[in-house]
Amino acid sequence: MFTKKNKLNQSGQLLLEIILAVAASAIIVTLGAQMAYVSLYSNKAAEEKNVALGLIEETFEGINGIATEKWQNIFDLSKDASQYHVATSTDKWVTQTSSEVVTINQKNYTRYFTVQNVCRDNSAGDRSITGITDTDGSATTCVTNTGVFDPSTQKINVTVSWQGAEPITFSDYLIRWRNKTCNQTDWGGGVNTTPTGCPANT
Helix, strand or coil: CCCHHHHHHHHHHHHHHHHHHHHHHHHHHHHHHHHHHHHHHHHHHHHHHHHHHHHHHHHHHHHHHHHHHCCHHHHCCCCCCCCEEEEEECCEEEEEECCEEEEECCEEEEEEEEEEEEEECCCCCCCCEEEECCCCCCCCCCCCCCCEEEEEEEEEEEEEEECCCCCEEEEEEEECCCCCCCCECCCCCCCCCCCCCCCECC
C-alpha cells in the first residue's frame, strides 16, 4: 500500500531522472555541435589551403614561362626583397611589381614572389647550391657562402597569405636551360660576367 510519502519520493525520483536525462541530452547535443563545428572548420581550412597551394603552383608556372621566353626577365628583377606577381598580357605571362590580391570563394588571398641570387660550390666536379649570396640574395658575389655566384640559377620564393591562417611560402630554384643566340656587335663594352641583352658589345 502506497503512502503519500512514497508517492512524493517517486515523484522526486522521476523529476531527478528527467533532469538527468535532459542534462545528458544537452551534453550530447553540445558535443555533437562542437564536433560538427570542428569538422566544418577543418574542411574550410583545408579548402582554403588548397586554394593557396593552387595559387602558388600557378605563380611558379608563370615564372617558368617568363624565364623560358627570356632569362633576363627574371634575372634582372630587384633582389632586395622586392615583391612581384605574375599576370597575363597578350596571351603570355609577365611580371608586375608589388603583391596581388586574388578573391576566390569570397576570400581574399595575397600572393607575391621574390627572387634571390645563388651561390654554387666551386669544388672540382661539385657545383652544389650552397645558398643565396647574402642575407637577401641581392649581391652578385658570394660573401657569406662558399663557392661562386651562378647567374644561371635564381631562387624563387612564392608566398600566399589570407586572413585567419598562417602564410604559406614555397621556394624553388629556377635554372636557365637554354641560351639565346646573340649578335655580337663589337667588344667595345669590355668584359661582362652577368647575362646581357642582344645585341651585345661585351
